[in-house]
Amino acid sequence: MVLPDPRRSRAVLVGVDDYEHLTPLPGVALGVDRLADLLRDPTVWGLPRDNVTVLRGEVSAGRILKEVRNAGEAATETLLVYFGGHGLRECRSKELYLALADADKDHLTIGTLRYAALRDMVRHEEFPARRRMMFLDCCYSGLATSMGGGSAAVLERYDLANLLVEQGAGEGDPGEGDDTDFGGYVMTSASGTEKSYTPAGSYPLFTGALIEALQKGIPGAGPTLSVHGVWRHVLKQRIGSTPQYKALNTQAEEPWVRNRAVDARPAVPPRRVLPAEPDPAPSPDARSDELKFTTVKGGGYRIGAVKGQMEGVIAKVEDPRLGWQAVSPHFRTVPGRWFWGWDRAEVDAHIEERRAEPTEFVDALRLLLARQGVTVLPDGGPLIGQLPSRYAKKGAVTFTKTDLCLKSSAARMSIPYSELQSVALTTSQRSYASGVPGPEGQWPDNNVAFITHVIHGHRSLEFREDSPTPVRRALRAFxxxxxxxxxRHPEWFRMDP
Structure with missing residues (x-):
């Protein structure tokens, strides 16, 4: 798997180091600046300089929310938000407040930013980013995971408690009807009952452990690091508190940044022999003379499949007209967790390095749709009704070579790709009762309908579905x-391609 595209990602880093009524935290300013440098570093992630916003000193709550809004509207891949500073808690409601320069610990509504307001901005449903990340380094930051205290190992299992996708749900109440399309992460420096620590003249301990993971890498972790992998590493450091982690709609080891320690790793990972069953790991001599990737246990590509099919896959990605036929995963994976294969991220990166940039709009459209899991028809074909020749179809949405075509139960709409910038998309959900009412007039079932409105000029189409697919998710990705x-190619949209 490849890293999230840094050109399509944004980061907002907030570090409040000087306080009027609270203890100053000079290390916070050092930490936020170093984090910004690392996120911009091509050997870590490679965010363009303008894609990283750093806020320090006497920044206001309104300014923070505006910068997060701007970044959220611009990011189509990943939105990352970091806060370092003092954290305050309201004991009765167990609500977290992020302290700003003029915060008053006796009056929490003065000089603070409610975490709930920041969370709601990050999770805004109209933002296009497919991944949203939040890192909090402050006292009581674990309140952001809605679990309060407790061990991180237990918290990790309650994925639905992630407050990136909840609105006020507490423990045992994971929220009803949530249909977020993005993947979310929250990592905090402490539990909801613990303080975080900042030594004099140094980074905050949690931020320092995060910086170390990005700056030095994690030996033996593979060529890329995931948020989950970084959290596991930070959890092992002695920082005086228990870092917390939450995730939703994500794979546990989805790559985030490059691992700088990859060169320090042995060519073949140490073999772990289990007494209960034999270890089928191949020897180093079993590697191909031409193809050399790290051998991993569980989830890797079948080595034989890579050797036998790599030439054909490379031939497709090097041809702009055929590149859409070769989209990850490229090969079959090994079954179970005890069998060895080649690291998928390394193999995928090897293939992506050779992918040719499409030179024609049709080829770029094929690749774009294939990456979204839409089945593309190579030669096109007629479609019954008034819609143009079919190019690819996903439910009520049809993609042709020139238009995006929609068909609801009541009407149809055809939108040229050159006019997509004027399309508005709104989504909502409604609860409704179904079934046969009981003797007391109660309805036995309570269901949720997903409503999608597509507006183009004076025309509007409404789609009512029992699940957020296919119209809602297809359009919000497309x-x-x-x-x-x-x-990247405005010339393709000056007229109908």
Whole structure:
């Protein structure tokens, strides 16, 4: 798997180091500046300089929310938000407040930013980013995971408690009807009952452990690091508190940044022999003379499949007209967790390095759709009704070579790709009762309908579905991807391609 595209990602880093009524934290300013440098470093992630916003000193709550809003509207891949400073808690409601320069610990509504307000901004449903990350380094930051105190090992299992996707749900109440399309992460420096620590003249301990993971890498962790992997590493450091982690709609080891320690790793990982069953790990001599990737246990590509099919995959990615036929995963994976294969991220990166940039709009459209899991018809074909020749179809959405075509139960709409910038998309959900009412007039079932409105000029189409697919998710992924393509190749959209 490849890293999130840094050109389509944004980061907002907030470090409040000087306080009027609270203890100053000079190490916070050092930490936020170093984090910004590392996120911009091509050997870590490579965010463009303008894609990283750093806020320090006497920044206001309104300024923070505006910068997060701006970053959220611009990011189509990943939105990252970091806060370092003092954290205050309201004991009765167990609500977290992020302390700003003029915070008053006796009056929490003065000089603070409610975490709930920041969370709601990050999780805004109209933001196109497919991944949202939050890192909090402050006292009581674990309140952001809605679990209060407790061990991190226990918290990790309650994925639905992630407050990136809840609105006020507490423990045992994971929220009803949540249908977020993005993947979310929250990592905090402490539990909801613990303080965080900042030594004099140094980074805050949690931020320092995070910086160390990015700066030095994690030996033996593979060529890339995930948020979950970084959290596991930070959890082992002695920082005086228990870092917390939450995730939703994500794979546990989805790559985030490059691992700088990859060169210090042995060519073949140490073999762990289990007495209960034999270890089928291949010897180093079993590697191909031409293809050399790290051998991993569980989830890797079948080595034989990579050797036998790599030439064909490379031939496709090097041809702009055929590149859409070769989209990860490229090969079959090994079954179970005890069998060895080649590291998928390394193999995928090897293939992506050779992918040719499409030179024609049709080829770019094929690749864009294939990456979203939409089945593309190589030669097109007729479609019954008034819609143009079919190019690819996903439920009520049809993609042709020139238009985005929609068909609801009541009407149809055809939108040229050159006019997609004027399309508005709104989504909502409604609860409704179904079934046969009981003797006391109660309805036995309570269901949720997903409502999607597509507005183009004076026309509007409404889709009512019992699940957020296919119209809602198809369009919320397709429209930002096409906007990104338009930004890179505006010449393709000056007229109908």
């Amino acid at each position: 429209l930002p991807a096409m906007a990104d393509l338009r930004g």
